[in-house]
Amino acid sequence: MHRFYDRIIMPIISSYKSEKIVEIGADLGYNTSKILEYCKDSGAQLTVIDPYPRFDEEELKEKHPYLSVKKTLSLNALGDIDDYDTILIDGDHNWYTVYHELKLIEQKSMKKGKFPLIFLHDTDWPYARRDMYYIPDSIPSKYRHSYAKKGLVPGSLSLSDDSTINPWFNHALYEGGKRNGVLTAVEDFLEETPLPFFxxxxxxxxxxxIIIPEDQPLNKIVTRIVEESGL
Known part of the structure; x- marks a missing residue:
């Protein structure tokens, strides 16, 4: 997601004047560091949710006291965070996790009457229509597709032993179908939610x-930023 930060995410959160930000999935902290610079300049706060962050948490907190880190799965943590206006989702790239992250966000949003800003990575190939599981046992069996640690092949629905594209991850054996992939989760959620959005x-x-509250001026700003980004 950090590749979108300078040209899309930063201009949008600056225009929205985001004050309380949640980041799901930090890994090495590339995007986290960028968000923290925004927080430093704006007075915003950042909560990171990642069960296994690969950065020096204490060093980063010492430098940025407006950072908090929750080392647990997103579906465990989101219910305990009551107030945020912006959330970046780049954690477990599968239908079950993303759909239920959005449902938890919806529950909080219903009290306020509108969505926060929501950014979601991997809404295109390879995980738009294929589940990937970091921890397969964390996904209830009825929502978990048959999977294997094999690589991905552009243009192919099935996996390959010979592919060098993410062969170390647990991937659903086949692409497409119901309840499979990040974009599918987003579409299913947006079809159901009563909250207005763009x-x-x-x-x-x-x-x-990018899911934004139904706000015409903001929608024009986001449309322009995305179009001008060239991404």
Missing amino acids: FHKAYSNNGLG
Whole structure:
């Protein structure tokens, strides 16, 4: 997601004047560091949710006291965070997790009457229509597709032993179908939610989905930023 930050995410959160930000999935902290610079300049706060962040948490907190880190799965943590206006989702790239992250966000949003800003990575190939599981046992069996640690092949629905594209991850054996993939989760959620919204997409770097509250001036700003980004 950090590849979208300078040209899309930063201009949008600056225009929205985001004050309380949640980041799901930090990994090495590339995007986290960028968000923290925004927080430093704006006075915003950042909560990171990642069960296994690969950065020095204490060092980063010492430098940025407006950072908090929750080392647990997103579906465990989101219910305990009561107030945020912006959330970046780049954690477990599968239908079950993303759909239920959005449902938890919806529950909080219903009290306020509108969505926060939501950014979602991997809304294009390879995980738009195929589940990937970091921890397969964390997904209830009825929502978990048959999977294997094999690589991905552009243009192929099935996996390959010979592919060098993410062969170390647990992938659903086949692409497409019901309850399979990040974009499918987003579409299923948006079809059901009673809250008004606009949805935008950028297609490079595995895809970025952007859900924003139904706000015409903001929608014009986001449309312009996405179009001018060239991503």
